[in-house]
Amino acid sequence: MDHAASYVHGASATPLLGETVGALLDRMAGVWPDRPALVVRQQGIRWTYRQFLAEVERVASGLLALGLEPGDRVGIWAPNCAEWVVAQFAAPKAGLILVNINPAYRSHELSYSLNKVGCRALILPRAFKASHYLKLLSGLAPELAHAASGELSAAALPDLRHVILLDDDVESGTHRWSDLAGDAAAMKRLREIEATLSFDDPVNIQFTSGTTGAPKGATLTHHNIVNNGYFIGEAMRLTEQDRLCIPVPFYHCFGMVLGNLVCVTHGACMVIPGEGFDALATLETVAEERCTGLHGVPTMFIAELEHPRFHEFDLSSLRTGIMAGSPCPIEVMRRVVRDMHMAEVTIAYGMTETSPVSFQTVPDDPLDRRVATVGRIHPHVEVKLVDEAGHVVPRGTHGELLTRGYSVMRGYWGDEESTAVAIDAARWMHTGDLAVLDDEGYCTIVGRLKDMIIRGGENISPREIEEFLYGHPDVQDVQVFGVPDEKFGEQVCAWIRLRDGATTTVAAIQDYCRHNLAYFKVPHYVRFVDAFPMTVTGKVQKYLMRESMVAELGQTSPDVHANASTL
Template sequence: MSQPTPSYVNGASRKPLLGETVGALLDRVAAAHADRPALVVRAQGVRMDYRRFHAEVERVAAGLLALGLAPGDRVGIWAPNRAEWVLLQFAAPKAGLVLVNINPAYRLHELEYALNKVGCRALVLPRRFKTSHYLELLGELAPELAAAAPGRLRAARLPELREVILLDEAAAPGTRAWRELGALADAAAYAKLRKVEAELSFDDPVNIQFTSGTTGAPKGATLTHHNIVNNGCFIGEAMRLTERDRLCIPVPFYHCFGMVLGNLACVTHGACMVVPGEGFDALSTLETVQEERCTGLHGVPTMFIAELEHPRFGEFDLSSLRTGIMAGSPCPIEVMRRVVEEMHMAEVTIAYGMTETSPVSFQTVPDDPLERRVDSVGRVHPHLEVKLVDEAGRIVPRGEPGELCTRGYSVMRGYWGDPERTREAIDEGGWMHTGDLATLDADGYCRIVGRLKDMIIRGGENVYPREIEEFLYTHPKVRDVQVFGVPDAKFGEQVCAWVRLREGYAASEAEIQDYCRRHLAYFKVPHYVRFVESFPMTVTGKVQKYLMREAMVEELAARG
């Protein structure tokens, strides 16, 4: 009797890996496509071809070095989607600096942790966006800023932070305005930039992205030039991008979706990055696709649903579209059909990955049947290996579920300053353990069937219950808490918290939510709060979250 086929695949490819830094990539592409459009940011009236984009990136890189920042220093960006974000994405690695992506929804608790965990020397931020007053929030953490000279901040709660760069026309006390970087970029700064670039290696760290863990505090996944340049390249290959494409990117840059699947996929192919606005808005996205004749559009399923359901959807000519990526959570087949038929995106692809793997490991291609682009996440990316293993680490047969493990160029260097959690994630063989349960079929298509970890995916945002639980333990009335996800028609999942209060205390759902809202990103705030006397437990004392989830599903169904 023949042995079953093991759940192991590798991405054989005739296209070699790129051995370039981010800066060298941009130098090469800008020289080849100097007159082609590179960046359009409609909200700011920004339009740059590759010649000007390259020059602006170099100006910012030289300016950063002129501030006294040294290769290896970390530069945080806490901002929504703007032209400056894209420039900094390419300027920081050109100068040998490590860009630290900070979620614009972060509040004080999360911001303080992120800046200190990786020792940010500089922070770039706008004065405000919507209801978030970034500079005021930073001032609460660092009241010393108001009396500090630019570049000389000494804050008790942020001991490593020295420079605060404001995305505004005018600086505020203790800060520099973004435009000042240009004035600093003199001949000496450019000479320093050339010297730094000559000494860079594509294995140097270039980007830190925070990904919360089930063990609590966020972890700083550290990615290299090699990681993200190559992942961006092969993502663009799967989309069949060329220099004639114009990709609308309404997904956030702080996340790999915007930064790698969007910006780097474009730049590796000389395509144009089109940014519809600072945050997602269905109407502005539709307007942008029409006015800019975009050929591609990215989004999580909830974004595509919002666009399709917009009352003015029928007014827009979207016939220029052909491709894009839908990722972040499973896509309902009816939504995919409408995207293909009504938005003209016949070549839309599905991608799967995680921040720690740069991020994409699997992706569909335009030749895949529509059903495979919905019931699977495609086949393994070039130059990567994937295996599915059981609890003992043995590879399972095809068709059986196992934990998805990835190995290859895409695997991060590790979690910044956290060797123990790095060892938990990456084994001695170099395999990144994702925590996702998956199956592989005979043709190599992968289906994600569940999670070993209890991560919640709310509207494309990864939410980790343990982080919220540990924060809620700081509430003086909370004795114990369990956080889990419940199904939601709009967002895929919503956050639910079951809370046990201390003896003699009372609290309301709104009180718990308001406490979270002041300190945590909006998508982490529990949508449902229930006060209970106990949690369902196993005989060995382990909490059974699946029983809580089932109980909440029944309760919500009964409420209609």
């Protein structure tokens, strides 16, 4: 029989929300002023929606009092904390654009990010774990140490004017977060700005790695993320009674949209178990706070399930949550449902450029659908699968997934060329993912046209690492690709051709990367080779390198995984 075309449209009687992030928070604080909004375990914070709104407005007016103007970019380079959540809502309330900077970034990546989007202000703690943020920043901007508190002028970071430190200690050239507060004039200015904002204004820039090298700044609007958060929460059947444990990072759309915005759009409580992921802290938090939902990438759920103290914790309050970020092992999904009481756990698929979710399972879907597919199309979103000629393929046939609708980003900041490649003239976002739609509309992700590596939920550009390694004096040529890994989904592997006479080691290459790149980009495997497998036309065949590594490591390519979001 003839199959229908691989096109789906999320027709819905539920209208899109036509409000800004600030208006959303105002509305929810008006409806649920005394309900819990934010619990941050490591900081001892418990705020109601009324208290949370007051803190957001304090910081929003304080940012304006520094002289920032609507449209200015404000970077946040920090682990999960109450201040991150406040900044997420304060910046858009003041008409500013929040720029998410990965806490694992080192100086090279930080300077690129700040300069790419022209950040006027940067929020950061003094240090977190092994990252001494202020020292790294001072290394880029030595002027910081000699500046009086106020406007900064740094040659390496020409747009940066204000550094806002989350610590209480005063530091030369910085402002203290706790001192941010606008006077009556700044609060009046805040109200005036809010009245002029449009829900189509850009509100957030998230860096995403493609295969072309340097990260690109996906620019999202109020409309993008407010509505995506709302409909994700609807699929989870969230209400104001829910308490969602969010151990996933806020700099990523998983924490920021699928976590924080999902809660605020439903009057639910955001529960933050720690600055970074810790299995024990997460289990303790779920039990102590009687959380009804829990998010995580598969490796997080595995760490929780396998923790030696797992059975000490009463997790019976759990009902829902999202597993996403990388392929989900089917057995892990079954254990989450059975042992963590998450009978309504959902799987989501999307990408940063689409705010991010396009497909999601719902509690009514049979378990086999929830582990073998990424569910069905989200409300108000369109998807089609096309062949290499751009023609829509029949159901049951592989094709590239293209998506269109309210969720598609404005574009890549300051990069019209990359935007035009990603979003065609009809506003279809080309995801680079290969998928299949069945006759009931369930979607299965079967591969990637792109070369991207997904390690533990982190999207990694092979080209970015290759270009960095080309700067090593002993490296003549390099190819970077992903190999299957049971714990992280994939690990980074680099095949390197050394210059004549060079005698460097695997450890030296890894150490070179470790000092300049985020830890998750450091090649786990390094092999020195004389040549790369090539086609007759000279094109490198990375798939043959991957197959060779799989054979060397005695692995089989993972084929027993459920689908998950690439987010």
